[in-house]
Amino acid sequence: MELVSKEELNRALKKYFGFDGFKGFQDKIILNVLSGNNTFVIMPTGGGKSMCYQLPALMSEGTAIIVSPLIALMKNQVDAIRNVSESDDVAHFLNSSLNKTEIKKVKEDVVNGKTKLLYVAPESLTKQENIDFLTSVEISFFAIDEAHCISEWGHDFRPEYRRLREIFAAISNVPIIALTATATPKVQYDIQKNLNMLDATIFKASFNRDNLFYEVLPKIEVEKRIIQFIKTKPNQSGIIYCLSRKKVEEIAEILQVNGINALPYHAGLDANSRARHQDMFLMEDVDVIVATIAFGMGIDKPDVRFVIHHDIPKSLESYYQETGRAGRDGGVGHCLTFYSYKDIEKLEKFLHGKPIAEQEIGKQLLHEIVSYAETSVCRRKYILHYFGESFDEKRCDKHCDNCKNPREQIEGKDEVLMFLEAVKALKQQQKAKYVCNFLSGIQASDIIAYKHDILPLFGKGSAHDVGFWNAVSRQCLVSNLLTKEIETYGTLKLTEEGKAFMKNPVSFMLLKEHNYAAESEEDFMMNSKGSNNMVSDENLYKLLLDLRKKLSQQKNVPPFVIFQEPSLLDMAIQYPINKEELANIVGVGQGKAARYGVPFLELIKTYVDENDIDRPQDFVVKSLINKSGLKVHIIKNVDIKMPLDAIANSHGKEVDEIINEIEAIVASGTKINIDYYINDMMDEDEQEEIYEYFREAETDNLKEAFEEFDGDYDEEQLRLMRIKFMSEMAN
Known part of the structure; x- marks a missing residue:
C-alpha cells in the first residue's frame, strides 16, 4: 500500500x-491501515469505528473484506456507505439472505473493481466456493467488526469467529484491522492471540461517553415508570431491552395501549416482521423498539435518545454495548436500568448444565x-x-444518578484495613463473596x-452485614487497593497501593450503598428531565425535518441516511443556499450534496427570502403525561386467561x-x-359462521350483524367475535 499524507487523508475525508x-485517533488508525500494518481498535460505540475501515477501503486498490456478525447490521452499513457515494456498486454484502442472481451481481462488481467494501458473515467465509472466489480477486485488507465475538470472555462469543485467522491465511496475506467497542484487557489479549496479531498497533480510545446519563432504579412499578419516562420524551427514538420474548411482546403492547408508538423485535418473529419493524424504527415511523437483550448490533441508528433495560443484562460488557446505542450522534442519551436481584437469579439458572468453565465465567x-x-x-x-481506564469522578459533572444524588459517606479507614487484612490472611486465593x-x-x-x-479474623466484622462488606470490596477495587485475578474467576489480590495502605492507613470515605431490596418508590424517585442546548431556527428545522421525512418515503431510505439531525440543525443555523455552502455543513459531503441537496437548498432559499431572520430560536421539547392503568391490567389478565367477568369484578365494573x-x-x-373466553361460550362452527360474516361484510356494524343472523347470536357474542376478527385481520 502507498503511504498517504495527512493532507491527502483530510481531502479524502471531505x-x-x-x-x-x-474524531479521536481516526486519522492515526487509518494511516496505520493504509501503511499495511495490523491494527487493533478499541473504541466505544459512537466513537466512529466504521470510518476506520470505510475510508481506507475507499482509498485503496482492491476490495476490503469486512466480517460482520449480523445481516441487519451489514445491510445498514452498506446502505450508509452507498448514500455517501455516487454509485450503489461501491459496497455489497455477501450472506445467506441473497439469491443466486444477487450473488452473481455482487461477484461481478467485485471482479470489475467497482466494489470497495464487501461485508461478509463469518459463516459465509467458511464456504469453499467463497474462499476460492476471494482468492481470485485483489483484497486490500480484512476488517473484523465486533471483534469481541472472538473471545469466550466477551459478551457475545461466536464460535465461528475463532476460525477467521485460518480462513484469512487461505485467502490472502494482507493486513487485518480488528475493531470492538467493548474489550477488557483479558478480552483484548484473547482477540489478538486468536488472530495471531500480537504485533498489531493498538489504538484504545477512552471508553467515556460523556453525553450519556447513567441511572439505575429499583424494579418497582416498572411499566408505569417506563411509560412516564417515555412520555417526557415525545417523538424521540428509544430502545427497551427485555430478558425474554414474552416480556418484549408484553411491554410493546402496554406501550401501544398507552399511546406510545412501539413495536417488538426478537428472534421469535418471522424474518419479514423483524425486517419491517426495524425499518419502521429506522424510518421513524415508530419511536420505540422493544427487543430481547441478545439483540442489539442490528440497530445502528445515530439519534437514539434513550436506552431502557427492563431487565439487567448478563454482563457489564453487554450493558456498555447496549447503552452505547444511545446518543451516537453526540446528542443527549439517557440510559435507564431497572434492577432487581431476582433478574440475576434468573440469569444464574440459565448457566446450569453448561460446562464448569463457562459457568464460572x-x-x-x-x-x-x-x-x-x-x-x-x-x-x-x-x-x-472495569475496562481498565482511570477516571476522576469530578469530571462526571452529575451525569449519573450517583453523582447527581450523592449517597451518605462514612469514615471507613478501619473497615478497609480489616478487609485488606482478611484478603491477606486468606492468602489472596478467595473471591469477594468468600471474604465478605x-x-x-x-x-x-x-x-x-x-x-x-479458626483464623483470628473470622467474624471480626460481624458488626456489619454481608451487604456492607460487599460495598467495601467494591470500593477497594475501584480505588485500586485490590484487583481481581481474571484467570481464577475473580480471586482478590492486593495491589501495591493496597499494600501501602496496610502499612500506613489513611482516611477512606465509604459511600453508603443502594439497598434495592428495601427501596421504596418515595426513596428513589426517577429523574427524567432532559435539555437540548442547540440554538437554531425552530421553524426552519421543522420544515427540514418534514422534507427529510417526505424524501425518505419517496426514496425508501431511513431519514437519517439523507441527513442526520446535526446536519439539519447546522442548516437551520447556517442557512446554506448553494451547493458550496451546503458542502460545508457538518456531515454533508460532495456525494450527499449532489444526491439530496437540491430540494433542501430550494426550501432554505425560499425561507430566507420570505423571512427577516435576526436570531435563531431555542429548540424546545414539550413533554406529555398520559396514564391508562385499566388497559394495562386488562392486557395482563387476558394474557393469563382470566375470565372477563373476573376481570370486571376485580375492577368493580360490568363485563x-x-x-x-x-x-x-x-x-x-x-x-x-x-x-379462551370465546371457546367457553361458543362452539367452533358458531365462531366460524360469525367470523366469515365479518370477512365478507361491507361494515362491522353490530346492528346489521344481529339482523343478518335473525337474533341467533346476542350482542356480546357478536362483539367478542368482532374483537377476534379485528385483532387477527386488522392488526
Whole structure:
C-alpha cells in the first residue's frame, strides 16, 4: 500500500464524507491501515469505528473484506456507505439472505473493481466456493467488526469467529484491522492471540461517553415508570431491552395501549416482521423498539435518545454495548436500568448444565453487573475502571444518578484495613463473596472445609452485614487497593497501593450503598428531565425535518441516511443556499450534496427570502403525561386467561365495560387474544359462521350483524367475535 499524507487523508475525508476533521485517533488508525500494518481498535460505540475501515477501503486498490456478525447490521452499513457515494456498486454484502442472481451481481462488481467494501458473515467465509472466489480477486485488507465475538470472555462469543485467522491465511496475506467497542484487557489479549496479531498497533480510545446519563432504579412499578419516562420524551427514538420474548411482546403492547408508538423485535418473529419493524424504527415511523437483550448490533441508528433495560443484562460488557446505542450522534442519551436481584437469579439458572468453565465465567460476569447496579460510586468511574481506564469522578459533572444524588459517606479507614487484612490472611486465593462471608462470621461450608473459621479474623466484622462488606470490596477495587485475578474467576489480590495502605492507613470515605431490596418508590424517585442546548431556527428545522421525512418515503431510505439531525440543525443555523455552502455543513459531503441537496437548498432559499431572520430560536421539547392503568391490567389478565367477568369484578365494573376497553385496545392497533373466553361460550362452527360474516361484510356494524343472523347470536357474542376478527385481520 502507498503511504498517504495527512493532507491527502483530510481531502479524502471531505470528499467522501463531508467532514472537516477526524474524531479521536481516526486519522492515526487509518494511516496505520493504509501503511499495511495490523491494527487493533478499541473504541466505544459512537466513537466512529466504521470510518476506520470505510475510508481506507475507499482509498485503496482492491476490495476490503469486512466480517460482520449480523445481516441487519451489514445491510445498514452498506446502505450508509452507498448514500455517501455516487454509485450503489461501491459496497455489497455477501450472506445467506441473497439469491443466486444477487450473488452473481455482487461477484461481478467485485471482479470489475467497482466494489470497495464487501461485508461478509463469518459463516459465509467458511464456504469453499467463497474462499476460492476471494482468492481470485485483489483484497486490500480484512476488517473484523465486533471483534469481541472472538473471545469466550466477551459478551457475545461466536464460535465461528475463532476460525477467521485460518480462513484469512487461505485467502490472502494482507493486513487485518480488528475493531470492538467493548474489550477488557483479558478480552483484548484473547482477540489478538486468536488472530495471531500480537504485533498489531493498538489504538484504545477512552471508553467515556460523556453525553450519556447513567441511572439505575429499583424494579418497582416498572411499566408505569417506563411509560412516564417515555412520555417526557415525545417523538424521540428509544430502545427497551427485555430478558425474554414474552416480556418484549408484553411491554410493546402496554406501550401501544398507552399511546406510545412501539413495536417488538426478537428472534421469535418471522424474518419479514423483524425486517419491517426495524425499518419502521429506522424510518421513524415508530419511536420505540422493544427487543430481547441478545439483540442489539442490528440497530445502528445515530439519534437514539434513550436506552431502557427492563431487565439487567448478563454482563457489564453487554450493558456498555447496549447503552452505547444511545446518543451516537453526540446528542443527549439517557440510559435507564431497572434492577432487581431476582433478574440475576434468573440469569444464574440459565448457566446450569453448561460446562464448569463457562459457568464460572458467567458467574463472574454476573457478579460484575450486580456490583455496578448496587454501587454508590460514580457509575461512569465504575464502568471505566472495569475496562481498565482511570477516571476522576469530578469530571462526571452529575451525569449519573450517583453523582447527581450523592449517597451518605462514612469514615471507613478501619473497615478497609480489616478487609485488606482478611484478603491477606486468606492468602489472596478467595473471591469477594468468600471474604465478605468470612468477615461476617458466616459458617459457610467452604469456610469450614478450609478451616478458615479458626483464623483470628473470622467474624471480626460481624458488626456489619454481608451487604456492607460487599460495598467495601467494591470500593477497594475501584480505588485500586485490590484487583481481581481474571484467570481464577475473580480471586482478590492486593495491589501495591493496597499494600501501602496496610502499612500506613489513611482516611477512606465509604459511600453508603443502594439497598434495592428495601427501596421504596418515595426513596428513589426517577429523574427524567432532559435539555437540548442547540440554538437554531425552530421553524426552519421543522420544515427540514418534514422534507427529510417526505424524501425518505419517496426514496425508501431511513431519514437519517439523507441527513442526520446535526446536519439539519447546522442548516437551520447556517442557512446554506448553494451547493458550496451546503458542502460545508457538518456531515454533508460532495456525494450527499449532489444526491439530496437540491430540494433542501430550494426550501432554505425560499425561507430566507420570505423571512427577516435576526436570531435563531431555542429548540424546545414539550413533554406529555398520559396514564391508562385499566388497559394495562386488562392486557395482563387476558394474557393469563382470566375470565372477563373476573376481570370486571376485580375492577368493580360490568363485563360490558371491560369489552368496551378491549375494543378500544384492539382499535388502537394492539393484538389481543380472547379465544379462551370465546371457546367457553361458543362452539367452533358458531365462531366460524360469525367470523366469515365479518370477512365478507361491507361494515362491522353490530346492528346489521344481529339482523343478518335473525337474533341467533346476542350482542356480546357478536362483539367478542368482532374483537377476534379485528385483532387477527386488522392488526
